[in-house]
Amino acid sequence: MTKPSKYLEVTKIAANNQALQTLCDLPIGGTGIVRQLSGGREFTNVAASLGFTPGVEVTMVQNYHHGPLIVSLRDTRVALGRGEAVKILVEMV
């Protein structure tokens, strides 16, 4: 039930910050800096313990525009679903 509101929230934040995009929008080989995490405490907890915190540099390893993604950050590779990636807002560099 909470899902739609979270998505709304994400798009709202994205619209307010023209420079920010969701992690999904990062092309293969592209690098972004994480600026914001949304979507519930449990998710942010897990994401942060895997290294996603504001300021960290993320490089897209695999993104076929459907299905899960692979990114590299802090010398590790992390796989995540698109539903999760949309909650991570990045600034492209």
Added chain:
Amino acid sequence: MNGQVRALTIALTGQPNVGKSTVFNVLTGLNQYVSNWPGKTCEQRIGSLNHNGLEIQVVDLPGTYSLTANSVEEQIARDYIIQGQPDVVAAVVDAASLERNLYLLAELLSLPSPLVLGLNRLDVAEQQGLHIEAHVLEAALGIPVIPMIASKGQGVRELLEACVVVACNPHEFLPNRPEIRADHKAVMQEIAALIDGCVPEPYPTDWVASKLLEGDEEVGRMMQSSLGENWQPVHAILLQHEDAFLAVASGRYEWIGRMVRAAVVRPKPGQVTVTDRLDRYATHPVWGLLILLCALGLLFFFTYALGSPLQVWLELNVVQAGAVWVSTLLAAGPEWLVGLLSQGVIAGVGTVLTLLPILVIFFIGLGLLEDLGYMARAAYVMDRFMHPMGLHGKSFLALFLGFGCNVPAVMGTRIIESPKARLLTILVAPLAPCTARLTVVALLSPIFFGPNAWWISLLLIALPMGVLLLMGKGLHEFALGGEHTAFIMELPLYQLPNIKEIGKGVSQRTLDFLQGAGTIILVVSVIMWALSHFPGGEIEESFLAVLGRAMAPVGNWMGLDWQMMVALLTSFVRKENTIPTLAVLYGAGQDGASLAQVLGGQLVPAAALAFLAVQVLFVPCVATVAAMVEETKSWRWTMLSVGLLLVISLGVGVGIYQGARLLGVGV
């Protein structure tokens, strides 16, 4: 050393995939025992060793990325460190992903137990082009840092010695501790001041304040009950700072950045590693699927190409030979004793024994794939297909292998980390059509359906898979809360498999099966023999037949007589038992009549289809049920699954027969 310490406890912690269990095995060798954490379905491994006359107990804590009570593992690890108060905590980290690994250390440092850092997998880090100066890191952190390559046994002894030194001199332990990000320092001090004096022992006040800011629900509940009405002002502050979690996490990573800056020399950017190169194919949407199919095909092939002949050999030369030997030895003894031993006990032992080759080969294959680092890739490739059912990509691997036999499928769910997804996979695993059930279908459909047998057989194989999807979805929505666990996981580096470690895992899993499931299988086999033998000595007059006759009304709805119901009941011991039971009950072999002849005219096609549909969906065999009990550690969940299958199978059977009658086909 002050010489007063006689016994020490070392808690071993680390993130997953850092080689922690290797360290544990090197340290404790064979002196370890496995049980469950009290009240949890999570494995607890404790080992002991003697070091220079010192009795040392090593507690292997579950692998966790952090200590934030998000999962059972994290809760266990932190409760043990806070309440169990080990003399020293040894944190094993992977040098190849040092920054991320130090996150757990940053959390551990805010707890009172003294720490030693094991900097493991330095060889892998070098391969990645990372060079780490352990002594520089040691100087920055203020805790002993031991360079290690545990897979080659290097550094483990030094780690142990450092642990002993630190444990014996706890007052000399003065580490550099991480702090919260500057913009949240004042809030944290405010909370610490509010809760000071009310924090239950042995929790450190600063740690509790930090956890409250992080939004830790468990700590929140604890403080709410301990503060009473004073909780209100704290709660108000927390509400204003709901985003504080990221400040805490960022603070930790900023601290980590400072710690590693001088100690790590990074590779030039743009260097393509072996893992990157392999992943280009292993995680590709098309190549990845093909590679996965090949890997599973090979595993499947080896399991059954090697396992099945061994099974047949064991069955002939050990089980049947044993039964004959017992019968001749006790030829003069009472008939029931011979029956009990040869048909009850030996049949039970035989089931366990003939399952072993398949299980062992399967465990070796699984261990290899896991140790290689491939399992995470397989999960990644399959996740998009399994996610809608609330299952994990790894569930697919376990279920796929259930096509051979449901027992390894249930045992194989150990590769699934998420407890919910694992439970769900176990509950639906009996619906993967196993070879024993396929044998029954293959033998009986030609008798019942003649030339139409081939396509009806295919339908009968597809049926349980369809039910599996529906039941998975249903259980996910109604019994397990329906929420999707977020799909976010680490893809570890590929590495050469460590044969010793795999061997250890295989023997552990096999022993578990023998002790837990083996016992249940044996007991149930004996009970089932007794039910089919007493009171008269003949199955036609046995308790089982009475039960079969009692079920006759249900059978009637499916167009089946009581003999058919008894055949279903005996399939509980072994699915193939349906065939010999039918043969006995319908008197095949008498007057030279074959099973095909006596059975052929017994059932109308609709009833035969109903019978086989029930057969493929029915209560799983005792070995599978035993494995389910062993793996879920819960009779309740196991019985839920078994009960559901009973209801579903009978429902489908009745539906098929009654539907056919309504339509007027096949009756």
